[in-house]
Every structure is written in C-alpha cells, then in structure tokens.
Amino acid sequence: MSSVFTERKMARKKEYNEHEVVEKAMHLFWRNGYETTSMQMLEKEMGINKFSIYSSFGNKHGLFLESLKNYKKKVNLIFEKFKNADNGVEDIKQFFYDSISSNFKKDGEKGCLLTNTYNEFSDNEDELIREHMNTFMDNLKLSFIEKLQKDGTRDEATVIKQANYLLLAKHGLAAAARVNTPKEIEDYIEMTFVNI
Amino acid sequence: MSSVFTERKMARKKEYNEHEVVEKAMHLFWRNGYETTSMQMLEKEMGINKFSIYSSFGNKHGLFLESLKNYKKKVNLIFEKFKNADNGVEDIKQFFYDSISSNFKKDGEKGCLLTNTYNEFSDNEDELIREHMNTFMDNLKLSFIEKLQKDGTRDEATVIKQANYLLLAKHGLAAAARVNTPKEIEDYIEMTFVNI
C-alpha cells in the first residue's frame, strides 16, 4: 500500500508495516464503529504513535477509509466467488451464508463493517463514505438481478421485486448478525429463500 | 410525569412542561442516536437551559431513558392493537405495517428508536438500556409465538422457527427502514409473509 501521500526519499525506515496496522485498525473500527473508536484506542491497538498514524493516513477519517478498503478486499473475495458461480438462485443463498460466516465474532467484531458503516453514516453528508456504500449496494443489487434473470423464468417485474427483497434481507441480516446467534441466522436465511 | 426526583414544595413554577420537552428530546435522539446527540443540541431543541434538563432528568442518560419510555408508550399502542386482534398470522403482518408506518421520516427520524438503540448499545454494558431492549424483544417474540400457535396447525418446532424468523425480519426491517423507501419496505413485508 505505502503511504497515501507522495513518496519521498527516506532517511529512516518505518518500523511498522502499513498494511498490518490498517488490518488492526479495521478490526477495531469493526468492533466499535467509527465515532466510538478514539485515536487513543487506535494508537494502542495499532501499536504505533499518533504521529505515525497521521503521517501515514492523514487523519482519522483517512485511516477509516483505508480500513474500509481493506475490508472490501476481503468481501470481494466472497463476492467474486458468488459472481463466478453458476447455480442461479442457489448462489445467492450460498453468498448469504459466506457473507454471514465472516460476520461472526472472531474477536468481538459485530456484523458487517460495511453495513454498520452504512447505518452509522446514513444521516451523514460524508461524500467519500457514501460513495463507498452506494457502489457496494448497487453492485450487489445488479448481481442479484443478473442471477435472477439467468435462473428460471421470472418476468422483469418479479426480478426487480425479488432483487429488492434480497437486498433488504441481506442488509437486515448483517444488522441482525450483530445481536443474534448463528443458528437463528441460518433459520432466517433458509426461510428467506423458500419463496424465491 | 413530573420530575424524576422527589417532589418539594415549589417556590416558582416551571416554565416548561416536562412531557413536552421529553417529546422533543425523543425526536432528537431518534434522528441522531444517543452518542451523536449533544447536550447543546438538546438544550436548543427542548428550548430550555441545561440546568433545567439536569434538575428534571438527572443527566443525559436519565433524559434518554425518559425518551425511550415515551417512545415505548407510542409503540405499545400499536402493540396492544396487535395483541387484541384475532386474525392470526394476518395480525403479525398488519403489525409490521403499523410499526413501519411510524418509522418514516416525518421530520428526519430514522427507523425505529428502540431498534436503533438496541444496535447502538449492542456492545455496551448499560444494564438499564439492555433491560428495556430485552423485555421489548422478549414480549415481541412471545406474542409472535402465541399468534402462530392459535393460527393454523403448526407443530411446536415450526412455531419456534417461524417466531425467530419473524423477530429477525422485524429487526432487519426496522434497520432497513433507515435507508429504504416505503415501497421497498412494502415489497419486503409481502415477501416475508409468503411462506409463513
């Protein structure tokens, strides 16, 4: 990744790896959300000084954006698997399972970082964050539509309606994953796909 | 309501009505959440001085609890209608519609205050808040179970599974109502009940 700023000739090596500290920051943001995570907590979790954070990422907001990008990379692995699969609606269900399995509390993480962020910033005018969220949601919806069109014989209206339904279900699922057990989530996914 | 503290003989009348200012505080908390709402904003919205807030409600947390109670009163009107109805599963669907209709953006409110609070405090150790949330969720689930048992011929396992499903759907719905349109929400509710 290297610094987000223009590279200069270096006089002293960085004692930390930027990718590693972003990974740690991401997990902290994931556990606590943006506002609740303080620079002091980040300093401790990332194991580097505030100055180092600022020189590498500009400010807290810049660090959060890098954390989001880092999270998106992981999500994209699942998303690519989903798009490359070829079992129609069954792929969507599998995608739900794959998404949720990564949403579970390895070390206190709650739900999906992207969905949490979408909710935390829903009434916020932060353009950069909204851009991240909207492209993510749009991509998801388009993929659902594509899968639904390829599979079975749905008319256009049904495809749109079911895609909307699945998008909301996915959103609700990620929110619910914050407070429900894997078993409850599993039942929910199965129920969701009975009528798709 | 009167003050949350013991009543004393008064030397000067309060120039505000406590119920009215709680109503205003509730709407502000609803729009912004607990942490994002500052005492300064509350002061302005409620139209009274900080001192008055503290003498009436103790602190920000006390004011929030009063706001939650106030919100619950409104929710309970819908909830009572639901419990007193006698059309089985159809009542649950109507309850979803009734709940959601109150979640829409009259003046920028986002979703359901109780669900928002449940999410905002999900990793918080605040006993009083958790108590509010848990009793609310438990009551909801019990009511769903009761309705499902009375209606049709479901076995015990199916009742439990469907009640869990509906609870998650309701939770997800309230979260989704923050960022989706009424039309999308309506489609979602209809889809939800196809296989119940």
Place this chain on the structure above:
DNA sequence: ATTTTATCTAAACGTTCGTTTAGTTATTTT
C-alpha cells in the same frame, strides 16, 4: 565524519463533551 532528513516519542494544542456552580429572578410562605 558530517550533514540532512524521515521517523520516532511525548507533550501540548484548541474544541467539544457532559456536568456543576454562582448568582439572579420569580413565586410562595411567613
């Protein structure tokens, strides 16, 4: 070997937060 400069630590910055206090005003009690 000396100079230069990026990175480090640690302290301090100005704001804003929730909360409290000091002093004034208005109403009740004597």
Place this chain on the structure above:
DNA sequence: AAAATAACTAAACGAACGTTTAGATAAAAT
C-alpha cells in the same frame, strides 16, 4: 413587606476528543 426557596441564566468545570508541534533518534546522502 420580608424571608425563603425553586427555577432561571450564564459562565465555568475537568475530561476526552482529534490534531499538531517540539525535540530526540536513526538512517541515508554528502
């Protein structure tokens, strides 16, 4: 009318926030 006191205004409190700065350290360039 005077005394007592609850409710008011406005200023101040300490703590925590995100951010910046001053000075020490270490590696590259000369």
